[in-house]
Amino acid sequence: MKKTVAIVDDLDTKTVYEELSDRSSGGICVFFGAVREFTDNEEVTALEFEAYKSMALKEMDKIADMAIAKWDLNKVVIKHAVGKKKVEEPVVIVGASSAHRSACFEACRFLIDTLKETVPIWKKEIFKNKSVWVSAHP
Secondary structure, three states: OOEEEEEEOOOOHHHHHHHHOOOOOOEEEEEEEEOOOEEOOEEEEEEEEEEOHHHHHHHHHHHHHHHHHHHOOOEEEEEEEOEEEEOOOEEEEEEEEEOOHHHHHHHHHHHHHHHHHHOOEEEEEEEOOOEEEOOOOO
8 A cells, every 4th residue: 555544543653664664665754743832932731633534534645646646655654633632642644755765855744734734634722721723613
């Protein structure tokens, strides 16, 4: 399988290498996004994610196909968590493998940037005294 796309409750960061490994790949690049402790000097206690799952998976699949075609990738991984996540927990993983490192680096940047722009996943930042939806929530 050339691509793995998923919306999951919990991300398993340990399987990513196996999902991207390929005999033809000399380069494997992975980006992990995690919950950080502060946003604009306010302490974050957690993030909460919701997704329109069927539409999100279709869009993630489309992004993976675009990256595979543009950079001649061997494999792609795009996974995003939903639900409430604590500080330091992973929330998104994107990765690419290719014959050479430059392609997988460029593809990885494209994967995360395009996911954030186009995939219907919404994030709520939870602070000590309030919570705020970061993007427009349906």
